Structures are given as C-alpha cells and as structure tokens.
Amino acid sequence: MNTADKIPSDARGINYTGAATCIKCHTDIGKSFVHNAHGLSSSMVANKDVSKCLETDSNSFAFDANMKVKIEKRDSGIYQVAYINGKQTRAQRFDVAFGSGEKAFTYAYWKGKKLFQLPLSHFSAIKTWANSPGFPIKVMYFDRPITSRCLECHSSFVKTEKKQVAALAMDEEMEKGSLIYGIDCERCHGPGKQHAVFHLENPEEKTAKFITIFETLxxxxxxxxxxxxxxxxxxxxxxxxxxxxxxxxxxxxxxxxxxxxxxxxxxxxxxxxxxxxxxxxxxxxxxxxxxxxxxxxxxxxxxxxxxxxxxxxxxxxxxxxxxxxxxxxxxxxxxxxxxxxxxxxxxxxxxxxxxxxxxxxxxxxxxxxxxx
Ligand code: HEC
Ligand code: HEC
Ligand code: HEC
Ligand code: HEC
Ligand code: HEC
Ligand code: HEC
Ligand code: HEC
Structure with a gap:
C-alpha cells in the first residue's frame, strides 16, 4: 500500500484528508483548533452541551400566558417542545448546533434531507433562552429552513442536491452523512492530502510543499x-x-x-x-x-x-x-x-x-x- 492509500480521504473528494491527518504533524495548532471559534462554529449536538445550559438556566420560554416552549430531556435526546394551554403541540430534537456560543447558539433539526431551525436560541449576553432572531413573536415557529448557505460559512462541507420543483423554484436536499462540522484546516488552507502524503514520505523536508503559502498571497x-x-x-x-x-x-x-x-x-x-x-x-x-x-x-x-x-x-x-x-x-x-x-x-x-x-x-x- 502506498502512503496516499494509508491516509483517509473525506466527503470533499480524494484531494482532501480531514483535520485528524493534519493534526498528526501540526500538533500545537491542532490543540488550539479544538477550542477556537472556527473549529466550533457548528457541531453535532452532544446532549451534555445542552444539558450544561439546562443546569443553569430557566428551561422554558413563555410567548404569552398560554403558549410556551420547554426544553426537555427525553430518552432519544433533548427536545424543544411547544405547549398551548399545557397541551403538547410539537416536539423537535436538537440535532445540529450553530455557533461556538461566543454570542449565541442556534439549533436545527433534521427532517429527511432538510434542516429546520428550532424556535429558541441561547444567548450568552442574557445567559438564557430567547426567541430565535427574526422569528415571529406570536407563534411558536418550527419551520424556518436552514439552507446550505448557513453551512457554507459555518461548516467545512455538505453535499447538496438541487431539484427543480417549479419553473423558478429550486428545492435543496442535503446529505447528512457528508456534513463536515466546524471550519477545519482544509476549509481555510485548501485541499491538503498531497501535502500530507509528501511530508509523510519525506520527513526530512522542512519546507512546505503542495500547500498554499499564505504569506505569498x-x-x-x-x-x-x-x-x-x-x-x-x-x-x-x-x-x-x-x-x-x-x-x-x-x-x-x-x-x-x-x-x-x-x-x-x-x-x-x-x-x-x-x-x-x-x-x-x-x-x-x-x-x-x-x-x-x-x-x-x-x-x-x-x-x-x-x-x-x-x-x-x-x-x-x-x-x-x-x-x-x-x-x-x-x-x-x-x-x-x-x-x-x-x-x-x-x-x-x-x-x-x-x-x-x-x-x-x-x-x-x-x-x-x-x-x-
Ligand atoms: C507528515 C507531516 C505533515 C502532515 C500530515 C501535514 N503537514 Fe502541513 N507541514 C508539514 C511540514 C514539515 C511543513 C513545513 C514546516 C512548517 O511550516 O511547519 C508544513 C507546513 C504547513 C503549512 C504552512 C505553509 C506556510 O505558510 O509556510 C500549512 C498551512 C500546512 N502545513 C497545512 C497542513 C494541512 C492543512 C494539513 C492537513 C491536510 C497538513 N498540513 C498536514 C508537515 C505536515
Ligand atoms: C468558512 C468560513 C470562514 C472563513 C474562511 C473564515 N472565518 Fe472567521 N469565522 C467564521 C464564523 C462562522 C465565525 C463565528 C464562529 C462562532 O463563534 O461560531 C468566525 C469567527 C471569527 C473570529 C472571532 C473569533 C473568536 O474567537 O471570537 C475571528 C477573529 C475571525 N473569524 C477571523 C477570521 C480571519 C482573519 C479569517 C481569514 C484568515 C477567517 N476568519 C476566515 C467563518 C469563517
Ligand atoms: C456569509 C457567512 C455567514 C452566513 C451565510 C451565516 N453566518 Fe452565522 N456567522 C457568521 C460570522 C462571520 C459570525 C461571527 C461574527 C459575526 O457575527 O460577525 C456568525 C455568527 C453566528 C452565530 C453566533 C455564533 C457565536 O458563537 O456567537 C450564530 C448562532 C450563527 N451565526 C448562525 C447562523 C445561521 C443559522 C445561519 C443561516 C441562517 C448563518 N449563521 C449564516 C457568518 C455567516
Ligand atoms: C485593527 C485591528 C483589527 C483588524 C485589522 C481586524 N480585526 Fe477583527 N477584531 C479586532 C478586535 C480588537 C476584536 C475584538 C476582540 C475581542 O473582543 O476579543 C475583533 C473581533 C473580531 C471578530 C469577532 C466579532 C465580534 O463582534 O466579537 C471577528 C469575526 C473578526 N474580528 C473578524 C475580522 C476579519 C474577518 C478581519 C479582516 C476583514 C478583521 N477582523 C480585521 C481587531 C481587528
Ligand atoms: C478614551 C477613548 C480613547 C482611547 C482609549 C484612545 N483613543 Fe485615540 N482618539 C480618541 C478621540 C476622541 C480622538 C479624537 C481626538 C481627540 O479628541 O482626542 C482620537 C484620535 C486618535 C487618532 C487620530 C489622531 C491622530 O493621531 O492623527 C489615532 C490614530 C488614535 N486616536 C489612535 C489611538 C490608539 C492607537 C490608541 C491606543 C493606544 C487610542 N487611540 C486610544 C479616543 C481614544
Ligand atoms: C480560519 C482559517 C484557518 C483555519 C481554520 C486554519 N488555519 Fe492555518 N492558517 C491560517 C492563516 C490565515 C495562516 C497565516 C498566518 C496567520 O494568519 O496566522 C495560517 C497559518 C498556518 C500554518 C503556518 C504558520 C504557523 O502558524 O505555523 C500552519 C502550519 C497551519 N496554518 C496549519 C493549520 C492546521 C493544521 C489547521 C487545522 C488544525 C489550520 N491551520 C486551521 C488560517 C487558518
Ligand atoms: C497597518 C497599520 C495600521 C494599524 C495596525 C492600525 N492603523 Fe489606524 N491608521 C493607519 C493609517 C495609515 C491611518 C491614516 C493616518 C493618516 O492619514 O494620517 C490610520 C488612521 C487611524 C485613525 C484616524 C481615523 C480617521 O477616520 O481619521 C484612528 C482613530 C486609528 N487609525 C486608530 C487605530 C486603532 C485604534 C488601531 C487598532 C485597533 C489601528 N488604528 C490600527 C494605520 C494603521
């Protein structure tokens, strides 16, 4: 097996290898990356993260005397649950988190091959939940689509398929398994597989090859x-x-x-x-x-x-x-x-x-x- 076959490729194609490979040689950068805002700009929701917010905050948000959204831990995950006069009308799970939490987290759930934004976001300035920005204030809204445009700035990749649904309307589907969370090394530096292979095969070479030298731009x-x-x-x-x-x-x-x-x-x-x-x-x-x-x-x-x-x-x-x-x-x-x-x-x-x-x-x- 040659070197190129020994290191992985990822959903972006054969020229990419993923941050895990880069970090093997660039250990220090890897360490800062795991807790910086770019690395954390999107993530799969780990229940412990949401639980952390639940420990400290109020877990519900009242739209008025009759309507509220509560955050509830259930067997299959953590949910935002809408109630009207005490009766549950809708429940959706936290699947994807947007933001490192610096100012805010907003969340989305998968429905088939689409993402939708949850009604409540968490704001650091007030340390609690509030209606998501731009959402209506008199209805509990679960239907705002999160398109790949959000992911273009908040993640490293997602495979999309666009379908013509009417003369001027396109419908977009996203491949959940192809989503690379966070902004990773190759999102900023470009595809790096050839670079990694070269330096693995030539450990004595201390000058970077097959990667853009930022200084020269x-x-x-x-x-x-x-x-x-x-x-x-x-x-x-x-x-x-x-x-x-x-x-x-x-x-x-x-x-x-x-x-x-x-x-x-x-x-x-x-x-x-x-x-x-x-x-x-x-x-x-x-x-x-x-x-x-x-x-x-x-x-x-x-x-x-x-x-x-x-x-x-x-x-x-x-x-x-x-x-x-x-x-x-x-x-x-x-x-x-x-x-x-x-x-x-x-x-x-x-x-x-x-x-x-x-x-x-x-x-x-x-x-x-x-x-x-
Ligand atoms: C086998 C070890 C190895 C792996 C794996 C590796 N690199 Fe490197 N990289 C080097 C060496 C050696 C240099 C040159 C010395 C230096 O600048 O640290 C370098 C330099 C760089 C530079 C600096 C270019 C400049 O401006 O001078 C960047 C950017 C870079 N690597 C990105 C990556 C990315 C992204 C990945 C993963 C896709 C990666 N490296 C994987 C060894 C490696
Ligand atoms: C792929 C999209 C993307 C690219 C490319 C990108 N950024 Fe960002 N950047 C973001 C997003 C999204 C955030 C917000 C992260 C968060 O807090 O969730 C961010 C946050 C930041 C922050 C705030 C960090 C913090 O610690 O609060 C700085 C500073 C920043 N970017 C600078 C840069 C610079 C400089 C470059 C060019 C070298 C760059 N970014 C390239 C998307 C990007
Ligand atoms: C053009 C790139 C871009 C697009 C598109 C984009 N964002 Fe952002 N987003 C950023 C940047 C950059 C920041 C951080 C700095 C700022 O707000 O100026 C940010 C900040 C955020 C934050 C706060 C993060 C934190 O840690 O405080 C959230 C949440 C967020 N975006 C969600 C979204 C959602 C949801 C969408 C789609 C509806 C979206 N963004 C679309 C670039 C983008
Ligand atoms: C003259 C210095 C300077 C330059 C140039 C600069 N920034 Fe900043 N930036 C700052 C300072 C200072 C902060 C506040 C940092 C803090 O609060 O810790 C900041 C914060 C940010 C944030 C966090 C946003 C927020 O509201 O907290 C982002 C994102 C960012 N910068 C991106 C960029 C990008 C992208 C560029 C280039 C287009 C850039 N900055 C150029 C000084 C600069
Ligand atoms: C308390 C607020 C304040 C702080 C702190 C401050 N500035 Fe200023 N700066 C001002 C104001 C106001 C002016 C307009 C002139 C004036 O009224 O003093 C100014 C003017 C300037 C100018 C334009 C005048 C010139 O020199 O041509 C520069 C450059 C500047 N500041 C840089 C800085 C730098 C660098 C620092 C930090 C070392 C700094 N300032 C800290 C308030 C501030
Ligand atoms: C937000 C964009 C961004 C991300 C994400 C990013 N880098 Fe960089 N990197 C840069 C820029 C821009 C430079 C040029 C110098 C600077 O601004 O710090 C750089 C410089 C470098 C260098 C050479 C200089 C140095 O600091 O040693 C290496 C090596 C490197 N990056 C590797 C990586 C690796 C490995 C990762 C992932 C763990 C990574 N980078 C993630 C933007 C990024
Ligand atoms: C890369 C060099 C550079 C850096 C870094 C830089 N400046 Fe400047 N700044 C300039 C130059 C050049 C001018 C124009 C001076 C002139 O025309 O006399 C200027 C002008 C200014 C002015 C006058 C603005 C006006 O509209 O008249 C202020 C205030 C100022 N800078 C503050 C800052 C502060 C604060 C920072 C850090 C956050 C900063 N600068 C970082 C180069 C820089």
Missing part, C-alpha cells in the same frame, strides 16, 4: 480568504463557496455588491470586511485581517494585546487633553475606536414579547466615535 487574495465568510450574508452566490480555496478570486463566487467599499452603511453582523475597508487605517496602509488576528491563537478579550497591534502602526497618536484624561489610553484603544455596536439585522426577543435586546458586535470601522 497578494493583499486582495488574503482579504478574500477571510472575506469568503466575513462579508456578510446578504450577497448572492454565483457558485458554492465550499469550492473556494486560498488564492482564488472572490469575485467569481459572489455577485458584486461589496465593492461598495464600506460605503453603503454595512451592518456590523458578519461583515468585518466591508467595515474594515471603509476605515482610514485600511485605505492608507497595507492592513489585512492578519494585522490584528492570527488565525490559530486565542487572545479573546485581551485588549492590551490588540492595542499593541494598533501601536505597531500608531506610535504617537495625537489625543486632546480631554481624551488623555480618560486614562487607559495605552492598554485599550479598542473600546474607543472599535466600539461594540448593535447589529441592525439581528436582535432578539426575551420572554414576555416586549423587550428587544440588541445583539452587540465589534465594529470593524476603525475611527473616532463621538462621545468616546
């Missing part, structure tokens, strides 16, 4: 490699972005719209690319996402480290006496110049129907914000 190629998932979700896809590999031109995947260079007031949600492109920092330097983010480390919440990355370009900023008097200038540039802002597209409803909670995201439009 142009600025646009680097921005596109992140922009494939960080350009917001209002774009029209020309072809599945599962086919995107580093080095590819994003313009052949999305119908152009985000060329609007941060202009048209982009939403903070998921659209770090357009926001950044509208910033002076980006326009007047060679800034990329890598100026502040290293894809494998986790420095979450460490504003001092992020501030060092600002200072690497801004050794002497001119602040007024008034600003300087606010202190903390060296260790937290972020909260003044990249404040948390409410998403215009996402908000969520807590029990009782009335309060709408904002969904806060870090603005990637770096600038001077009034009042800061």
């Amino acid at each position: 142009t600025r646009k190629q680097k921005m596109d490699a992140c922009g494939v998932c960080h350009s917001g979700n209002t774009l029209t896809t020309i072809q599945s972005v599962f086919n995107f590999q580093p080095g590819d031109d994003l313009d052949s995947f999305y119908a152009q719209d985000f060329v609007s260079f941060g202009g048209a007031n982009p939403d903070v949600h998921g659209n770090q690319t357009a926001m950044l492109k509208g910033s002076m920092c980006y326009r007047k330097s060679e800034m990329t996402c890598q100026s502040c983010h290293n894809s494998h480390e986790t420095v979450k919440g460490n504003m001092a480290i992020y501030s060092q990355r600002c200072i690497s370009c801004h050794q002497n900023q001119k602040h007024t006496e008034l600003t300087l008097a606010k202190g903390v200038l060296k260790t937290n540039c972020i909260d003044c110049h990249m404040p948390m802002q409410a998403s215009k597209l996402i908000s969520f409803q807590t029990a009782g129907n009335k309060n709408v909670n904002p969904y806060l995201l870090r603005s990637h439009h770096i600038g001077v914000y009034p009042g800061k």
Whole structure:
C-alpha cells in the first residue's frame, strides 16, 4: 500500500484528508483548533452541551400566558417542545448546533434531507433562552429552513442536491452523512492530502510543499480568504463557496455588491470586511485581517494585546487633553475606536414579547466615535 492509500480521504473528494491527518504533524495548532471559534462554529449536538445550559438556566420560554416552549430531556435526546394551554403541540430534537456560543447558539433539526431551525436560541449576553432572531413573536415557529448557505460559512462541507420543483423554484436536499462540522484546516488552507502524503514520505523536508503559502498571497487574495465568510450574508452566490480555496478570486463566487467599499452603511453582523475597508487605517496602509488576528491563537478579550497591534502602526497618536484624561489610553484603544455596536439585522426577543435586546458586535470601522 502506498502512503496516499494509508491516509483517509473525506466527503470533499480524494484531494482532501480531514483535520485528524493534519493534526498528526501540526500538533500545537491542532490543540488550539479544538477550542477556537472556527473549529466550533457548528457541531453535532452532544446532549451534555445542552444539558450544561439546562443546569443553569430557566428551561422554558413563555410567548404569552398560554403558549410556551420547554426544553426537555427525553430518552432519544433533548427536545424543544411547544405547549398551548399545557397541551403538547410539537416536539423537535436538537440535532445540529450553530455557533461556538461566543454570542449565541442556534439549533436545527433534521427532517429527511432538510434542516429546520428550532424556535429558541441561547444567548450568552442574557445567559438564557430567547426567541430565535427574526422569528415571529406570536407563534411558536418550527419551520424556518436552514439552507446550505448557513453551512457554507459555518461548516467545512455538505453535499447538496438541487431539484427543480417549479419553473423558478429550486428545492435543496442535503446529505447528512457528508456534513463536515466546524471550519477545519482544509476549509481555510485548501485541499491538503498531497501535502500530507509528501511530508509523510519525506520527513526530512522542512519546507512546505503542495500547500498554499499564505504569506505569498497578494493583499486582495488574503482579504478574500477571510472575506469568503466575513462579508456578510446578504450577497448572492454565483457558485458554492465550499469550492473556494486560498488564492482564488472572490469575485467569481459572489455577485458584486461589496465593492461598495464600506460605503453603503454595512451592518456590523458578519461583515468585518466591508467595515474594515471603509476605515482610514485600511485605505492608507497595507492592513489585512492578519494585522490584528492570527488565525490559530486565542487572545479573546485581551485588549492590551490588540492595542499593541494598533501601536505597531500608531506610535504617537495625537489625543486632546480631554481624551488623555480618560486614562487607559495605552492598554485599550479598542473600546474607543472599535466600539461594540448593535447589529441592525439581528436582535432578539426575551420572554414576555416586549423587550428587544440588541445583539452587540465589534465594529470593524476603525475611527473616532463621538462621545468616546
Ligand atoms: C507528515 C507531516 C505533515 C502532515 C500530515 C501535514 N503537514 Fe502541513 N507541514 C508539514 C511540514 C514539515 C511543513 C513545513 C514546516 C512548517 O511550516 O511547519 C508544513 C507546513 C504547513 C503549512 C504552512 C505553509 C506556510 O505558510 O509556510 C500549512 C498551512 C500546512 N502545513 C497545512 C497542513 C494541512 C492543512 C494539513 C492537513 C491536510 C497538513 N498540513 C498536514 C508537515 C505536515
Ligand atoms: C468558512 C468560513 C470562514 C472563513 C474562511 C473564515 N472565518 Fe472567521 N469565522 C467564521 C464564523 C462562522 C465565525 C463565528 C464562529 C462562532 O463563534 O461560531 C468566525 C469567527 C471569527 C473570529 C472571532 C473569533 C473568536 O474567537 O471570537 C475571528 C477573529 C475571525 N473569524 C477571523 C477570521 C480571519 C482573519 C479569517 C481569514 C484568515 C477567517 N476568519 C476566515 C467563518 C469563517
Ligand atoms: C480560519 C482559517 C484557518 C483555519 C481554520 C486554519 N488555519 Fe492555518 N492558517 C491560517 C492563516 C490565515 C495562516 C497565516 C498566518 C496567520 O494568519 O496566522 C495560517 C497559518 C498556518 C500554518 C503556518 C504558520 C504557523 O502558524 O505555523 C500552519 C502550519 C497551519 N496554518 C496549519 C493549520 C492546521 C493544521 C489547521 C487545522 C488544525 C489550520 N491551520 C486551521 C488560517 C487558518
Ligand atoms: C456569509 C457567512 C455567514 C452566513 C451565510 C451565516 N453566518 Fe452565522 N456567522 C457568521 C460570522 C462571520 C459570525 C461571527 C461574527 C459575526 O457575527 O460577525 C456568525 C455568527 C453566528 C452565530 C453566533 C455564533 C457565536 O458563537 O456567537 C450564530 C448562532 C450563527 N451565526 C448562525 C447562523 C445561521 C443559522 C445561519 C443561516 C441562517 C448563518 N449563521 C449564516 C457568518 C455567516
Ligand atoms: C497597518 C497599520 C495600521 C494599524 C495596525 C492600525 N492603523 Fe489606524 N491608521 C493607519 C493609517 C495609515 C491611518 C491614516 C493616518 C493618516 O492619514 O494620517 C490610520 C488612521 C487611524 C485613525 C484616524 C481615523 C480617521 O477616520 O481619521 C484612528 C482613530 C486609528 N487609525 C486608530 C487605530 C486603532 C485604534 C488601531 C487598532 C485597533 C489601528 N488604528 C490600527 C494605520 C494603521
Ligand atoms: C478614551 C477613548 C480613547 C482611547 C482609549 C484612545 N483613543 Fe485615540 N482618539 C480618541 C478621540 C476622541 C480622538 C479624537 C481626538 C481627540 O479628541 O482626542 C482620537 C484620535 C486618535 C487618532 C487620530 C489622531 C491622530 O493621531 O492623527 C489615532 C490614530 C488614535 N486616536 C489612535 C489611538 C490608539 C492607537 C490608541 C491606543 C493606544 C487610542 N487611540 C486610544 C479616543 C481614544
Ligand atoms: C485593527 C485591528 C483589527 C483588524 C485589522 C481586524 N480585526 Fe477583527 N477584531 C479586532 C478586535 C480588537 C476584536 C475584538 C476582540 C475581542 O473582543 O476579543 C475583533 C473581533 C473580531 C471578530 C469577532 C466579532 C465580534 O463582534 O466579537 C471577528 C469575526 C473578526 N474580528 C473578524 C475580522 C476579519 C474577518 C478581519 C479582516 C476583514 C478583521 N477582523 C480585521 C481587531 C481587528
């Protein structure tokens, strides 16, 4: 048996091998990957994860005096169960989780070859369950389809089949067994089987072969490699972005719209690319996402480290006496110049129907914000 036959391929085809192979040599990156937001951006629901939320929170959400959805543990899994006047009207199981839980988890269940979103999501800001974003507030809704478009940004692959059901209507089916959860190494680095085989056969070779060297990409190629998932979700896809590999031109995947260079007031949600492109920092330097983010480390919440990355370009900023008097200038540039802002597209409803909670995201439009 030759080396290529000894390591696995995966649902994406013979050029891919899966993260388990990569981790054998890249052990350290593998360690950070298992608990970073990309690795956890979707997962098969393990009951223990939902149980963790159940221990600490209220397990039901009342839409009004008569309608509520309860979260219940049953023999075959954990379910969201709808009740009207105490009588069960619907029960669906937690099958797939979306999100690492950083801000929220939302869940889906399989019905044949389709996924549907469950009515309740879990929000970290309030540490409890609330009506899923954009869901109606007067009905317990179980029928919102989750298409492969969600998975294109939140997973590494799913095999789909599109069927023409009417003149202009397409119906999509997804192959459950082909779904590769999380954003894995090859989703960002491209197919790596040949690379793995080469280095297994040539252990003395210390220079990477048959894999894209990120450093050699142009600025646009680097921005596109992140922009494939960080350009917001209002774009029209020309072809599945599962086919995107580093080095590819994003313009052949999305119908152009985000060329609007941060202009048209982009939403903070998921659209770090357009926001950044509208910033002076980006326009007047060679800034990329890598100026502040290293894809494998986790420095979450460490504003001092992020501030060092600002200072690497801004050794002497001119602040007024008034600003300087606010202190903390060296260790937290972020909260003044990249404040948390409410998403215009996402908000969520807590029990009782009335309060709408904002969904806060870090603005990637770096600038001077009034009042800061
Ligand atoms: C048999 C060991 C081995 C396996 C398996 C392996 N690699 Fe590598 N990889 C290497 C070596 C050796 C290098 C060169 C030294 C270095 O950069 O760490 C390298 C370098 C890289 C680089 C750096 C390229 C650059 O920018 O310099 C990337 C990215 C990479 N590998 C990704 C992967 C991915 C993705 C997988 C799984 C599909 C994988 N590797 C599997 C040995 C391996
Ligand atoms: C395949 C889609 C995809 C690609 C490619 C991608 N991201 Fe992400 N990224 C996501 C998703 C989805 C999340 C949200 C994960 C979550 O919390 O569930 C995320 C989260 C993040 C976060 C927040 C992480 C945290 O710890 O809270 C950063 C920073 C980030 N991405 C930067 C990047 C950069 C830089 C690149 C390019 C090298 C990139 N991403 C490429 C989809 C992607
Ligand atoms: C979100 C996209 C993303 C994911 C997921 C990802 N990488 Fe990377 N990786 C990058 C980028 C971008 C770089 C270039 C430097 C940087 O930004 O950190 C890189 C650099 C590397 C390097 C060379 C530099 C270094 O840090 O040693 C190796 C090796 C590597 N990645 C392997 C892997 C492996 C193995 C996995 C899976 C366990 C993986 N990557 C997952 C985006 C990603
Ligand atoms: C264009 C890529 C893209 C699409 C499409 C997309 N998302 Fe996201 N999603 C992201 C990114 C990037 C983040 C994290 C940062 C942010 O919100 O800006 C995110 C965040 C989330 C979070 C919060 C994760 C956390 O850990 O806090 C959930 C839940 C989520 N998405 C679910 C979905 C669902 C369900 C769909 C389909 C209806 C979907 N997303 C479609 C890119 C996308
Ligand atoms: C890659 C280099 C680079 C990095 C990193 C960087 N900037 Fe900038 N930034 C610039 C350049 C260049 C300008 C334009 C300066 C000019 O025109 O005089 C700028 C402009 C600004 C401005 C003025 C904005 C305006 O609209 O007039 C602010 C505020 C700023 N940066 C803050 C930050 C903060 C805070 C960080 C870290 C979160 C940061 N920058 C990171 C290069 C950078
Ligand atoms: C307390 C809020 C606050 C903090 C913290 C802060 N800034 Fe500012 N920054 C401002 C305000 C407000 C202005 C506009 C000028 C003024 O009123 O002082 C400004 C202006 C700037 C400018 C444009 C002026 C110039 O120098 O050309 C840059 C660049 C900048 N800040 C970078 C930084 C960096 C880098 C850090 C962290 C080391 C930082 N700021 C920390 C509030 C802040
Ligand atoms: C000038 C520095 C800087 C650049 C450049 C930058 N980011 Fe960020 N980003 C940050 C900071 C600071 C945070 C907040 C981190 C935290 O809260 O721990 C952040 C958070 C995020 C998050 C989490 C979203 C949230 O609201 O919590 C995502 C996703 C992200 N960045 C993606 C990107 C992508 C994609 C790019 C390139 C288009 C990029 N960033 C470029 C500084 C930067």
